[in-house]
Amino acid sequence: MGWLAALGALFAPASAWAQDGMRVWLPQAVTTTAPVIDRLFYVVLAITGAVFIGVQLTLVYFLIRYRRRPGVRAGYTHGNNLVEVVWTAIPAIILVWLSLRSQQVWSQVRGTPPPPDLEVAITAQQFAWNIHYPGADRRFGRTDASLIDEASNPIGLDRTDPTAQDDLVSVNQLHLPLNQTVLIHLKAKDVIHSFFVPQFRLKQDAVPGITSRMWVQPTTAGNFDIACAELCGLGHYRMRGFLTIESPEEFQNWLTQSLAEQAL
Amino acid sequence: MSGASHTTHDAADGMRKVVNSQLIFLGLLFVPLLSLLLPAQAAWIRWGSLAVLAAAVVVMRRTLFSSDHKVIGVQFLITSLVMLFVGGLLAALIRLQLGWPNQAWPWLGKILPGGFPEGGPMDPTFYNMLFTMHGSIMIFFAIIPLLVGVFGNYLIPLKIGAGDMAFPKLNMYSYWLVPPAIAVVCAGFFMESGAAAGGWTAYAPLSTTLGPGQVCWIVGVIILGSSSIMGAANYLTTIINLRAPGMSFFRLPLAIWALFITAIMVLLATPVLASALILLLLDSTAGTSFFLPAGLVIDGVVQARAGGQVLLWQHLFWFYSHPAVYIMILPAMGIVSEILPVFARKPLFGYHSMVYAIMGIALLGFLVWAHHMFTSGMNPTLGTSFMVSTMVIAVPSAIKTFNWLGTLWRGSIQLTTPMLHAIAFVSMFVIGGLTGIFAASTPVDLYLHDTYFIVGHLHYVLFGGSLFGIFAGVTFWYPKMFGRMLNERLGKIHCALTFICFNAVMFPMFILGIAGMPRRIYDYTAYTHLAQVGGLNRMMSVAAFVLVAAQVLFIINFFRSLAHGKVAGQNPWQANTLEWATASPPPHGNFTTTPTVYHGPYEYSVPGRKEDWLAQNVKA
Amino acid sequence: MERSRMWSPLLIATLIAIGCGGGKPQEASATPDAPEGRPVQVAEAPAGAQPAVGGSSAVIQGTVTLDGQAPKPATLKMSADPVCQQAHSSPVYAEDVVASAQGQLKNVFVYVKDGVSGTYPAPATPVMLDQNGCVYKPHVFGIQVNQPLEVANSDPTAHNVNAKPTANTPFNTAQPSNKAPKVKKAFAKPEVMVKFKCNIHPWMSAYAGVVAHPFFGVSGDDGSFTISGLPAGTYTVEAWHEKYGTQTQSVTVGDGESESVNFTFKAQ
Known part of the structure; x- marks a missing residue:
């Protein structure tokens, strides 16, 4: 595991980032539409973040829980149609909702502009x-x-x-x-x-x-x-x-x- | 029996010869190009090296020119792995500049006088060449040939139980167009005007103003496109006509399904790229105006062009290049779908929905191209329709991910090197896919488009996805290809280092993108909103260097195991598909008798059987 | 640019021949000319560029004047780059027409256009062009064919040295800051004039007269110029001005003589 420690040392410059890290994020928002886009960004971040954490945790859990053990045979299944329908429908519904939510912002930002000053x-x-x-x-x-x-x-x-x-x-x-x-x-x-x-x-x-x-x-x-x-x-x-x-x-x-x- | 093992030994020997001759050929290929760097007086070196190359080709013609699909697969493998490494070195140079902008590099000035004039800081034009050539080499000469060329050629006949491709000669030509394409595209590096510098997307009008290096790029990519089209026609014919008895479409392994659908995409999309490139070539060299509108004033000079449309290039380019993203990910998905069941000892979860998901991705893949153009000035209403199609394409990707997880569920998971790479693929592809949703949402894309967020996203798809899929595939089929096992310990260290460093380079890109750092920027330090990103960039650069260095482990493992690896035997992984039902490496003609297929490819841990596997050609 | 484009199909053909395994090298024999695309060799001629022709002591000198009211010089607006703006405490004026109150016209390039025979090796001393305060110094200069040219960036901002010759090979090189090394080039053919510009600071321009011999000069603040070291003979002398075009005069000088040639441009 010595090489892991060496690797850690190589990434020491990361600490430089950690000090001012909080500032490396969305810059100031200075127009009427910028906060609207930011809100949509955070909505997408929340949804994808939840899916990301869920999938990665499941993956790691499965790798530990179902690792090869002597005498334990793997289950035998070719799948389940109900499960397939469920995990097709749920992402589809979320994504359609997200499209509609995005479209509202899109038409505000890119639709007919208000009368200009x-x-x-x-x-x-x-x-x-x-x-x-x-x-x-x-x-x-x-x-x-x-x-x-x-x-x-x-x-x-x-x-x-x-x-x-x-x-x-x-x-x-x-x-x-x-x-x-x-x-x-x-x-x-x-x-x-x-x-x-x-x-x-x-x-x-x-x-x-x-x-x-x-x-x-x-x-x-x-x-x-x-x-x-x-x-x-x-x-x-x-x-x-x-x-x-x-x-x-x-x-x-x-x-x-x-x-x-x-x-x- | 002893006779059979003798043949196997010969085949293994033959494969080593193929690898060696290919390396020699590629090495020699670059000598005449390198000699272009020498002063004019040294013309004899150029001619001498050309003569040596010609002589080498004549001497090695028996190992070089083979129409055996396995030899061609290995030739693709060696060629594209070399290009993968070249592309990686270019990436290291990019990171060098981004980590330490404005830094002088005297020692690099000695090696690359054109890139670091007089040992000073990197030349900005050279930086543009670096990311252009990094992208082009990785996409056109590494990932597509690795996935489609290597696995398509090597696996299709073996997995469907055929003796060879339907058109072996065509197959050979499809490989032999690749080295000239590489030579032509890379030739720019050896010209005074330099290599292509218009980005791998070569957006007009910029790409029409850049001179001979860019023209070489266009010609080279046209040559490569012809190679792809030949290969695809061959794959389709082979899969449709040469399946072994009993190998119905729904008994095909997922890798073959993926390659089949990929071949259809290549066949439909690549001609569009080829024609667009021909138009671009005419605009660059013959004074036409397909992509150049009236009223252009370049560098203060009014251009005598009229009637072209700038956005036409983007539509044509992405009409190919977005499907190309799926061309670069579907085979990797297929490979992973092969490997997970083997090392989970469990049937693939939802075989049919996996197949339909591939079809869905391919179909939708043709309907999403303009999501690269939300900020291009095309009608916003068009943006809406492409947002919807892009959101929808996330659904089949999600289905695939869930089915992979379903395959692992209640499995008996064995963490071999190929399995680790396959799991890394699943984990990283999820990030690539999810970050795509940010870019799909049109208003969010207005901000994130052309920033490092997109660079991060595409690397999670093409490196985290495609490349881990490639590593999984190479480590999985290496015993079949060369008859020997790779070193597991070295393989696992390589996988772990690659995984860690990859994330350390690519994940911060999302943060940089969110902070508003545009891509393709030589020096970000001038911008006030980027005053804080230096430390993060340096950390990424260090990780990138370690990442490139870690690949040396893979190279060592690859070549050392050719001669010193443990002898693999016919079926080292106890897998079901037909390629494991013949010797390693398989003899010319693949199978001594044509196998008959009795069931699907993923019958693992069938209840009531002693073994936890059931080969496709074995009656239950 | 144009020429290198013409070359590219040939190169490609050659490379395809290389790539195809070089089976037929004789077909590829079009490449010996590849040095076309290579940096021009900087002349190796030693100092003492004066020709070996006997009795080269004739001098042509004179003054360039502007007839009429010089236009009011435009103020350069450097707000496009704060670094440039901060480099100057007083207004900077365009140098397209620089004339004194008496009408003495600066920045006129005067050279012997016809009548010079023999070859004149290029001096090894480089001609310096500096980018300082986001202005080229000098604005107009002469350089001999194959004489080294060194372009420096003295500003803490980026410039791109964009030379736009028609007879010579154009180049366009970025110098990200004053840490960037000098751009070193030379021109292989005579050309009057070669324009230099910077696309980052559109107001910047400079002109170089590339001549095959050392008989040229640029008029100074007082409008005067001197061309010395000429062999005796009859010459056509041309004066070039950025805005007012060219004028030629014929002159005969004997050994050791100094002949006066004055030019007058009309203000438009």
């Missing part, structure tokens, strides 16, 4: 998030791929378009106002990316040729990271955006200031 278009590219605010007129200016200049006009915004005059384009900086419904239009220029804010409990792929929509209503102020969750090339791992959730007033100030800076 703010719309934002996010165009992902290797390796940056281009955030496009429509400005006071609440209309996005026209974009055209032929106008794209990576350094100065990453989304090809047509600045001659009247609706584009008050549009703000920022790279990696997403600011959202607290307690307002935000509709995000997701696009991609080159390859598939995936917009992932762990604190939103949401991710949505940004697919070239498709405009996907997602909506959020932030409930907690703070600074969070935007990660890319779909492999997009050598810079995938650090396609990091910065999300700031702040009061509507602070948000307006930021918008005004950024527009002024943009004009420079």
